Amino acid sequence: MAVLIAWAGAAPADAISPRRLVEVADFSGVAVSPDGRSVAYRIEQPTVERNTYDSVWYVQGLNGASPPLRVADGGTPLREQAGLSIPAPPVWSPDGRWIYYRALLDGRVDVWRAAADGSGAEVLTQGPADVRAFTLSADGGELHYSVGAPREVVLAAEQAEYERGVRIDRTVPLGQPVFRSGYVDGRLATQRLKDNEVLRYPLLDDVPDRWTALDLITRERRDLEPDRMPSAPLANVELAPGYGDVHLVRPEPAGRRIALITRIGERNGLRDRPGTALAVLPHARARIPVLCEAQACASGVINAVQWRPGTDEVLFTVEASSEGHAQSIHRWNVETGAVHPVVRSRGLVNGGVRLMPSDCGVSTRTLACVVAEADRPPRLERIDIDSGARVELFDPNPALTADMAATRVRLLRWTDANGQEFTGQFYPARHAGPGLPPLFVSYYWCKGFVRGGLGEELPFASLAQDGIAALCITLAPSREDGVEQYEQGRSAVESVVALLAAQGEIDPERVGMGGLSLGSEITMWTVTHSQVLTAASVSSLGLSPLYHLLLSNFGDAFPTRLQAGWQLGAPEETPERWRQFSPLFNLDRIRAPILMQLPEQEYIHSLDYAVPLMREGRADLYVFPHEPHQKFQPKHKLAVYERNLDWFRFWLRGVEDPNPAKRAQYAHWRAMKAGLPVAAKRDDDGG
Structure with a gap:
């Protein structure tokens, strides 16, 4: 059913604390x-x-x-x-x-x-x-x-609103303070909505x-x-029918040719076309592209492309989903059609951006790329384009690199009962005590040096070091139907728990889960629709009538997105669908305790279901001031990391930190544990 591959090291390290994961140096x-x-x-x-x-x-x-x-x-x-x-x-x-x-x-x-x-x-x-x-x-x-707009003009506009009162219109983000509530360019600034109901911009950004x-x-x-004003970068071209949807356009610097990536294939219930094609147009008015037909161009998802200066070659990056989305770079001669490999990695090899495709620095002969894997922090390498020879130029995290080299992170691959393939980065537990160790899982993005998953809030290496096996599951191709999307995530969790339990690696009776954004949504769905979880932690809001009320103020764009993502109308229009998705209508099904560590810009949207859970001792809510969707203040990130570590040690291992400053935290959690149904409780390490 599954294949376990790619051991990354030997003996474990004992010094990978949450703070060290917060303070990783990155390239840009x-x-x-x-x-x-x-x-x-x-x-x-x-x-x-x-x-x-x-x-x-x-x-x-x-x-x-x-x-x-x-x-x-x-x-x-x-x-x-x-x-x-x-x-x-x-x-x-x-x-x-x-x-x-x-x-x-x-x-x-x-x-x-x-x-x-x-x-x-x-x-x-x-x-x-x-x-x-x-x-x-x-x-x-x-x-x-x-x-x-000049800085003083912006400040004056903010102050004038403060003094006269803020008129609530569709641009005001409801659910956060209306005056200087979020950081913009290093200062607390008043924010407004512009393009959709969630992305915020500073006041007078439309000047x-x-x-x-x-x-x-x-x-x-x-x-x-x-x-002489710079023209907007070419973002799209019109192709003849049958060549797919244009995904990325890269004009040749100082030339006429245009390299492009298109999405191809039938969706068959997927949100996006499943495949990609690499092509080139001889000039901007051309409609029929020349396609790359080599095997390398069809071996995975192509997500980045750039021209090799002074040549007829295009450099393109492929992600292999079966290898945990590991990236490789190839070169394609657009005149001869020849394709040659340049470099292959076990993680990311790009310009340093972890979430979005990015290009390495490039010259005619050389690439300068940021390379990172699940078991190794980012470093800069020189890569010879013709030979593929690699030389490390700079590692800004040498001590962490040395300690991570002693961990045993490995790529895990498995298939669920529906035939869906999944991959994840698995951190076996260390010092777990008697019996099989518990397991923590997260479902979303696991690319490069994972540290804490998307949003960097779940310290995988620290959890494993403390006796809790940890697994970051990479998102499978997204489904158009919201229920199918959530069920896919639940199936990934249940199937891997069964697999690891059958192999004697974890205790299936002690499983925790957490995540941010979609990772939070899948966590809440799994808590509600599965008995596999012992405890959970979320960093983002879930769907609820209050969420709908506050975001619907933006206007017609929000219902369109709600329909596309979850097939939801207003609560009174699609009540049965809302009963499927919203925690508010499923409170009686939530047995596992939930830690909520939410940003100030979002937490109010969750209160219609969070308050009942808190009052009944099934949730503990923390809110981080001035934080957007992904928290970025280092002290906040460390607090989230450490509390998540404490939370899962408590619920999965029955262990408490003796630090006197945490007495109130554990007193509250013990009270929560005493009030939970017996079926939701777990003993200490003895199982």
């Missing part, structure tokens, strides 16, 4: 210099002590002969609406002397440039408004940048861009002429 903005000799990148690292992030720009020779050279402070990382750090690609000057980048420093977002030799950095813009975007002219002589040209020699500024 990997870019190779025009002469192909150097690479620039930013290192971003949380620090719990100061509850902030340190980011630094480095330049390093691609020959690997010297260590990275620190060239500039990267400032406070900018974040998108859901809390993720925005990738920060730098722009090299044509002569390779400078890197240009956008940075938040001293409360301002400006364009800076740093000398590649480390001799200094300087701010270039320094206007009254934050810089939204920038480009460098082809000759490197001018900087073109755009700004929105049109104003573009300025800065002469880098004379430092004179002028309004940029309309015909």
Whole structure:
């Protein structure tokens, strides 16, 4: 039924604490210099002590002969609406002397440039408004940048609303404070909805861009002429029928050809077409593409593509679902049709972005890629495009790398009773005590260095070190039908518990589960519709009438999304469907205790079912101020990690941390345990 593969190490480590998982250093903005000799990148690292992030720009020779050279402070990382750090690609000057980048420093977002030799950095813009975007002219002589509303104007608009009262319209996100409730560009700012009912933007974000040209020699500024303003990147092309849906478009730099990825195949109940095709158009007006027909182009999902400079080759990245979505890079000569492998990994090999496809830094001969696996933190490697030879350039997490090398993470593959294949990264338990160890599972994304799953809240390595086997299950292809999607997740959990129990690796009577976003939804569904779980932890809201009421204020776009994702209308329109999905209508079926650690922007939406569960001692709710969908403040992330570890040690192993500061926490959990039905309780390590 299953195949267990890929042991990643030998003896376990004993020092992988939640704090070490929080403070992992990550890469961003990997870019190779025009002469192909150097690479620039930013290192971003949380620090719990100061509850902030340190980011630094480095330049390093691609020959690997010297260590990275620190060239500039990267400032406070900018974040998108859901809390993720925005990738920060730098722009090299044509002569390779400078890197240009956008940075938040001293409360301002400006364009800076740093000398590649480390001799200094300087701010270039320094206007009254934050810089939204920038480009460098082809000759490197001018900087073109755009700004929105001035900072003081935005602050005044926020204060005016505060003093007059905030009129509630469709743009106001209900369920969070109406004044300066979320972090935008490093400060607490008033937020508004624009594109849909969940993504938030700062006040006056709709002010049109104003573009300025800065002469880098004379430092004179002028309004940029309309015909010189940067055009929007080509995002779509029209193909003849039968070539699939265009997914990604990559024009050839300084050329006419266009590489593209299309989604192909019949959906058959899936949310997206299951396959991908790689193709190239000779020019933007062409409608019939030339397809890559090599086996490598059909061996998995292609999710990234870029041109190899000065050649007829396209570099493309393939993810193999059967290998835990491990990535490999190939090169395709669009003129001859020849395809050759470049590099294969056990995890991610890209530009450093963990959730979305991203490109390595590239020159004619070399790739500079961030490589990360479940058992190893991210590091930077040089990869020869022709030979595939690899050289490690920089590991910013050497101590954690050494300790993770002693863990025994392995890729697990199995099939459920319906024939659906699943994969997951499995962390066998250490120091479990007598009897078989308990199991913790999460269902969503498990790519690269897993640390805590999507949202980084569930410390897999720490759980395993403490005697709880941990498994991060990778999401199977999403189903159009919401019930089928949730049932697929439940089946993944039940089938792997049965498998691991049959192999004598875990105790099936002590199983915990947790997750964020869809991971939370699948956890709540499994708690409600299965008897497999002993305890659960969620980080996001679930479907409920209160959720519908608050989000429906946005207007017609919300019902459309609700219908597409879950086939739900308003509660009075589809009552039976709501009874299937919402915890509110299934409170009597929830037997396992639930820890809820929710962001302030979302927690109110869950109160119609959370309050009854709390009053009956079946849930414990914590709310983290000023946090969006994915929490990002280091102190909050550490608190979530540590409480999740405490929670599952308590419910699955009967173990309490003797720290006096946690007495009240355990007193409450003991009271919860005493009030639960006997069938939901579990003894200590003896089973």
